[in-house]
Amino acid sequence: MADDRDDDGVEMLGSVKAKLIETKQKWAAQGRLMTSAAAGTGKAKLPPGQHEVKDWPVLDLGVQPDIPHEQFRLRVGGLVENPIVWDWETFMAQPQVSDISDMHCVTAWSRYDNHWQGVTVGHLLSVVRPKPEARFVILTSYDQYTTNLPLSEFAAPDALLVHSWEGKPLTRVHGGPVRALIPQLYLWKSAKWLKKIEFAAEDRRGFWEARGYHNHGDPWLQQRYDED
Ligand SMILES: Nc1nc2c(c(=O)[nH]1)N[C@H]1C(S)=C(S)[C@@H](COP(=O)(O)O)O[C@H]1N2
Numbered sequence: 001m002a003d004d005r006d007d008d009g010v011e012m013l014g015s016v017k018a019k020l021i022e023t024k025q026k027w028a029a030q031g032r033l034m035t036s037a038a039a040g041t042g043k044a045k046l047p048p049g050q051h052e053v054k055d056w057p058v059l060d061l062g063v064q065p066d067i068p069h070e071q072f073r074l075r076v077g078g079l080v081e082n083p084i085v086w087d088w089e090t091f092m093a094q095p096q097v098s099d100i101s102d103m104h105c106v107t108a109w110s111r112y113d114n115h116w117q118g119v120t121v122g123h124l125l126s127v128v129r130p131k132p133e134a135r136f137v138i139l140t141s142y143d144q145y146t147t148n149l150p151l152s153e154f155a156a157p158d159a160l161l162v163h164s165w166e167g168k169p170l171t172r173v174h175g176g177p178v179r180a181l182i183p184q185l186y187l188w189k190s191a192k193w194l195k196k197i198e199f200a201a202e203d204r205r206g207f208w209e210a211r212g213y214h215n216h217g218d219p220w221l222q223q224r225y226d227e228d
Pocket residue numbers: 056057058059060061062105106141142143145173174175187188189190191192193194
């Protein structure tokens with residue numbers, strides 16, 4: 001579907017991995033990779049049931065949107081005082097930070113000490129000003145992926161909208177030009193190819209959350225899958 005273009009005019013490369021989605025959904029149903037390992041000391045770097053990797057695996061639905069900077073738009077709306085649409089220049093003109101954090105994927109790999117650059121969610125919140133009724137956030141991506149999280153998690157100090165990793169622009173396969181990075185939750189909450197952030201009063205399950213993954217996704221509590 002290399003020629004398919006969605007409503008943003010963004011080119012989609014690849015085809016949706018229906019089989020893979022089906023398999024992961026089945027694993028969720030079976031509780032695969034759940035372990036009874038004791039929750040660590042609180043200082044441990046490795047959450048229960050995880051192992052460290054040195055490379056950075058690529059996981060997605062099989063479609064990797066190609067978003068030139070001039071086509072990039074980030075829309076932030078819903079229950080906010082000041083909805084915004086940032087183009088690439090406006091996004092890059094926001095205060096920039098560098099931060100170091102770990103990634104924990106539900107498929108059991110963790111990668112330590114990633115160097116990120118981007119805009120803090122805290123800064124975004126200060127610009128859009130969520131209304132008091134806003135308690136949840138729904139992230140939508142250029143590949144139509146969605147994921148949901150409580151505003152309290154989205155507002156974590158390490159939560160970022162990142163454009164660079166290890167000093168280089170985030171590659172397309174890892175979600176460039178801009179992805180969310182919510183390091184205290186499993187990585188499926190960190191939407192790649194971010195295009196929309198919606199603040200809501202009610203929670204709404206995203207792509208994996210609707211397919212058996214845990215609604216919250218705290219790696220330290222091993223919230224991999226929903227209990228049924
Ligand atoms: N837009 C989008 N974001 C996504 C996904 C996706 O399919 N599409 N997959 C999620 C999942 S399940 C994981 S584990 C991580 C993988 O990020 P990585 O490929 O950079 O390792 O991205 C998350 N964000």
